Amino acid sequence: MSSNGAFPNEMNDVALFTDALRAAVPARPTRELTATLVPRLSATARSAAIEAETRASRRTQGLRSGRPRSRRALVVRVALAVAVIPLALAGLAFAGVTVPTPARDAFDSVGITLPNQPSGESNRGAGAPGPHRSTQGGASEGTRATNGKGSSTAAHEHARAQHEKARGKALGHERGRAIGLNGSTPPGQAKTPPGQSKAPPGRSDSAPGQSRTPPGQSKSPPGQSETPPPGQSQAPPGHSK
């Protein structure tokens, strides 16, 4: 038995038959077919070779000229992305969303007024986050005026005036607290823990014998002294500022 499981006689049969097949199957093509086909084959091969060369050279040319084209495409893509931002902001404004002030200013600078936006001075603070809007007061207004587009002298003066006003307020506020009229902190709840005074010991704002106003220069009109009546000191004992 052979390695593929066939008996020698079977192998002979197969070999004989495959030999017969080799002799029986091949068939010479007709002369007409050969005469017409061979020139066509050579012409086809020639044109295919030329086409392949052309395609290859075109591909290399395409690669060479591809760089600037892709750079141009990149520029166009970036320009489109940039153009989308104002369009999106304008869309938001049309939808009724309050657009941040810098964006609104940018639109104003090119003469476009966005719809559905708060106008006037309130407009200015619209972009700022809520909690700061009411508490910032004049100082921030002044700063904004200074930083604004038309940073004129008038705006600067206005800012300074607001700043001064703010300082005066602060002084009055302190005073009110000192005499216990401004009860911002509930009694018994000191802002600073006991024994941790802001000022070092012996340097209290209302240190005994150190009045803020020089002697004889009272801020209040005569007869309306800010000093508490006798027996009511400005700072309660043990409550230094």
Place this chain on the structure above:
Amino acid sequence: MSGERFGRLLAAAKEGDERAWEGIFSELAPVVLGYLRASGAPDPDDVLGETFLQVARDIHRFEGPEEGFRAWVFTLAHHRLIDARRRAARRPVELSADPPEPGERADDAAEAALARIGLERVQRALADLSDDQRAVLLLRFVGDMSIEDVAKAVGKRPGAVKQLQRRGLAALKRHLPREEVTR
């Protein structure tokens, strides 16, 4: 054909040299045409022309030895045969009524084997095989292709090709009574 000679022939054929194409055609056309006829191609001459035209179109992409070229041509012939069959719808295998002129490749041993078995019997045995068995046997023994190349050409795994070959040969043997073959 030596490897060097085949390399020169291939390079010339790629350039479109007519003599090179004559050489290639005279070498391969008889076996390819025989394969197409034996496979029952609807119009073998037409399919042969289509096959060689595709060879001419794609020869600039081919790189390899003569055996690879032969296997490639047979693979293209097999694919064109399938296309032709699809076009002509399926019909029973009908070998050409005209007896084909024997090709030049048949050596003495093959001629002797054919003389002993008889052409008619071979044709009848082939006609009784299934399409797949016939394709595998013809590509293996007429196209001189390896199992792997045949598997690629017919789109099957090598194991399946071996199986088809074994079954095909077994079916052929049934057409060849032992006393006639071994006589």
